[in-house]
Amino acid sequence: xxxxxxxxxxxxxxxxxxxxxxxxxxxxxxxxxxxxxxxxxxxxxxxxxxxxxxxxxxxxxxxxxxxxxxxxxxxxxxxxxxxxxxxxxxxxxxxxxxxxxxxxxxxxxxxxxxxxxxxxxxxxxxxxxxxxxxxxxxxxxxxxxxxxxxxxxxxxxxxxxxxxxxxxxxxxxxxxxxxxxxxxxxxxxxxxxxxxxxxxxxxxxxxxxxxxxxxxxxxxxxxxxxxxxxxxxxxxxxxxxxxxxxxxxxxxxxxxxxxxxxxxxxxxxxxxxxxxxxxxxxxxxxxxxxxxxxxxxxxxxxxxxxxxxxxxxxxxxxxxxxxxx
Numbered sequence: 507x508x509x510x511x512x513x514x515x516x517x518x519x520x521x522x523x524x525x526x527x528x529x530x531x532x533x534x535x536x537x538x539x540x541x542x543x544x545x546x547x548x549x550x551x552x553x554x555x556x557x558x559x560x561x562x563x564x565x566x567x568x569x570x571x572x573x574x575x576x577x578x579x580x581x582x583x584x585x586x587x588x589x590x591x592x593x594x595x596x597x598x599x600x601x602x603x604x605x606x607x608x609x610x611x612x613x614x615x616x617x618x619x620x621x622x623x624x625x626x627x628x629x630x631x632x633x634x635x636x637x638x639x640x641x642x643x644x645x646x647x648x649x650x651x652x653x654x655x656x657x658x659x660x661x662x663x664x665x666x667x668x669x670x671x672x673x674x675x676x677x678x679x680x681x682x683x684x685x686x687x688x689x690x691x692x693x694x695x696x697x698x699x700x701x702x703x704x705x706x707x708x709x710x711x712x713x714x715x716x717x718x719x720x721x722x723x724x725x726x727x728x729x730x731x732x733x734x735x736x737x738x739x740x741x742x743x744x745x746x747x748x749x750x751x752x753x754x755x756x757x758x759x760x761x762x763x764x765x766x767x768x769x770x771x772x773x774x775x776x777x778x779x780x781x782x783x784x785x786x787x788x789x790x791x792x793x794x795x796x797x798x799x800x801x802x803x804x805x806x807x808x809x810x811x812x813x814x815x816x817x818x819x820x821x822x823x824x825x826x827x828x829x830x831x
Contacts, residue, residue, distance in 0.1 A: 508815050509565040510539065512556050512577075517541060520553060522586075522816070526564060526573055528789045529810040529825075533646045534595030534668055537562055537575050543587045562591045566785055574671075595668035597623065598646040605648060607636040612656045616675055619645055631664065631677040632656045637752075649675065657769075658749070658762045665790055680831070682805070683791045685784035687820070695782070697822075698793055702780035706800055714747040714770035715739050719759040721751050731759025733767045775827055777802070783813055783820030792829050805829040 509518045524539045543553045558580060564572045575591035601623065607615050612632025620627040623645065634656040640648045653664045653675070663678040685697035715738035719731035730751065734744075749766055751759060779795070787793065788811045796803045810825040 507567060507818065508820070509563075511563040511565065513560045515552060515556075517553065517556075520550070523814070524564075524816075525812060525814045527810065527812045530665070530789045530807075531809065533598055533649075533666060535573050535575065535593045537564065537573060537591040538589065540586045540588050542585060543582070547585075556587075556589075562589075570785075572785055593668055594625065594671070595646070595673065598625070598649070598673070599644055601645050602642050603645055603648065604639075604641050606639045609635045609637045612636055612652045615652050616649055619648060620673060626672040627675065628672055629675040631662060632675070634659050658765060659758055660761075661765050661768060667790060678790075680829075681791050683784075683786045683793055685781065685787040685793070685822075687782035687784060697781040697784055697787065698795060700782060701795075701797060704780075704797060704800060705776070705778045706802075707776045709774045709776070710742055710745070712770075712774050713738075713742065713772060714745050714767070715742065716744050716746040717763040717766045717770070718746060718748045719751055719763045719766075720748060721753045721756050721759075723753060728756075730756045731763040733760070733763035735767065735771050738771060777806075777826045779824050779826065781822050781824065783815075783822045787811060787822055787824070793824075793826075795826065 507518070508524070509516060510521050510524060511517070520542045522540050526535055526537045528535045541553055541556065542550055543556065545554055556577070558577055560577045562575045562577060566572055573593060575593045576596070577589050577591045578596065579590045581588040603619070605619065610618075612634050613629045615636050616629045616632065617627055632652060636652055636655060640651070643651075649666065653666070657664060664676065665678040666673070666675045668674070686694040687697050688694050716734045717732065718729060721728050721730055747766065747770060749762060751762060781787070787808065789808050791808050792805050793808060794804070795806045805828075806826040807829040808824055809827055812823040814821050
């Protein structure tokens with residue numbers, strides 16, 4: 507049984523359609539739920555004052571807090587009100603800044619940003635010097651831009667997550683999970699071996715199999731690097747991306763082209779499955795999948811997890827992609 511606590515009030519028995527969602531592409535966790543808040547029913551009077559800005563917690567059967575969030579929107583509808591809440595990373599997505607970094611290491615840039623707004627942070631691996639002015643850009647947007655600049659100069663993949671009150675930014679570390687669902691007392695099943703609905707589509711719309719690196723000044727544009735996948739071009743045609751570097755970084759052009767090609771030269775898969783729920787199964791983790799009907803087998807990265815609890819049953823919809831080291 508999952509508990510939902512709002513303003514230290516246990517509203518578990520009055521809630522329906524509880525969901526929480528996380529993604530590797532967006533910072534933070536979103537919670538949504540409906541509450542019975544009929545003001546004509548005196549038995550529900552203790553729910554009347556739940557509103558914007560109130561804290562929300564989801565607690566699992568072990569007593570562990572899975573998500574702490576703040577209500578940011580409400581929609582009354584007759585006898586119920588729909589609420590949406592986000593964890594503290596929401597402020598990073600909504601707060602804009604004006605910030606200048608003068609040849610500051612990426613790690614220090616992010617520490618400086620988070621210090622200004624009082625967010626705890628653990629950051630590593632962002633060793634590129636950042637020399638840029640950010641104006642009217644969200645804090646999360648600045649962080650993602652710093653990660654993008656740093657990833658151009660090395661082959662590392664980075665991961666960002668808000669976990670237990672701390673923003674964590676660093677090189678991606680493989681965390682493999684095996685989801686277990688308790689069907690009956692002390693009787694568990696492997697959720698990945700009991701998959702429900704499957705959806706799969708594949709596309710080359712976002713593929714880039716040729717990378718051109720240029721530098722630009724007031725007088726001219728100069729090509730300083732190029733990487734291609736000739737086999738991919740032969741099969742799909744040329745799909746080129748142009749990357750512009752600062753003139754003083756021109757010696758790193760070949761490295762940048764190689765890393766960008768590695769990142770962009772791929773078929774995009776939109777692959778999702780429905781499974782029974784386990785708290786450990788969330789975005790940024792790796793899970794084993796074996797679906798013979800779709801010829802899918804191996805390790806898959808969880809891009810997004812959407813958890814729901816209805817009538818006491820925990821389910822998850824996962825968006826996945828093939829995991830590559």
